[in-house]
Amino acid sequence: MTERPFPSTPAPTPDPEEVKACCASAYGSDAVALLLGDSYHPGGLTLTRRLADLLALTADSRVLDVACGTGATARLLALEHDARVDGVDLGAAALQTARATTEEAGLSGRVRFLHGDAERLPVQGAVYDALVCECALCTFPDKAAAAAEFARVLKPGGRVGITDVTVARGGLPDALAGIAGWVACVADALPADAYAELLRDAGLRVLRVEAHDGALVRMIDRIDARIRLLAMASPARMAEAGVDAEAVAPYLAAARRAADEGNIGYALLVAEKPGRG
Ligand SMILES: C[S@@+](CC[C@H](N)C(=O)[O-])C[C@H]1O[C@@H](n2cnc3c(N)ncnc32)[C@H](O)[C@@H]1O
Helix, strand or coil: CCCCCCCCCCCCCCCHHHHHHHHHHHCCCHHHHHHHCCCCCCCHHHHHHHHHHCCCCCCCCEEEEECCCCCHHHHHHHHHHCCEEEEEECCHHHHHHHHHHHHHCCCCCCEEEEECECCECCCCCCCEEEEEEECCHHHCCCHHHHHHHHHHHEEEEEEEEEEEEEECCCCCCHHHCCHHHHHCCCCCCECHHHHHHHHHHCCCEEEEEEECHHHHHHHHHHHHHHHHHHHHHCHHHHHHHCCCHHHHHHHHHHHHHHHHCCCEEEEEEEEECCCCC
């Protein structure tokens, strides 16, 4: 099991089930949809395309999207790589949106969604050619269990592609360490090399680690700009979605400072399950 990166920092220890339920509910909310749009991770679908290009997909590859949210990545992989994709998420509301949007796009024959926990994937056997997990491993309380599940469901030679928030070994400001920090994907994020170690501990061979810190800064800036715009142009829409600009502002400012100081960033990792003959 990978050690916590900051043993000297008092660890935020919310109940693991509370963390998962809170994340699932937050990412199924209208507020998040309003602020983030389609894709709920830094780098958006541009970074997803970069990740997909590194997964050695072929037509009819079977791909699992772990913590798929509303399914934008699953649909992209089906449309642009002809993959057959299963998405798994804990959030009922996100899955409902994912299914409806996929049906509307005419992709239900290639993309399906399952309710389940990344730490106990609802999948039997090593059936996937590739697995993606974007901006979500950082929120799983038992990351080693999730990494072991990734390895379990991949075929030998299959690849896992992860993009995720990273934290420098210097630690986080208090404002980002509580339950809101978990939901915002920073409170239990790891340095990139610790994610790599998690994957190795699960028996995977790490092929690539890339820094994409600028993607995180751009996402923070975009959310900030969107809140300002909405506050001026559609305060009623903001209120209806439950976005409280004043409550969000200190988190955004703390995240921006942490990004500027190099304490948080974003990384892409690709690893392979050994053993293809
Ligand atoms: C930041 S969003 C990312 C969603 C999607 N991967 C994307 O990039 O658009 C994190 C997602 O992780 C899901 N999630 C959190 N904990 C989970 C768990 N233990 N198992 C499955 N999904 C989980 C949440 O419901 C949410 O949809």
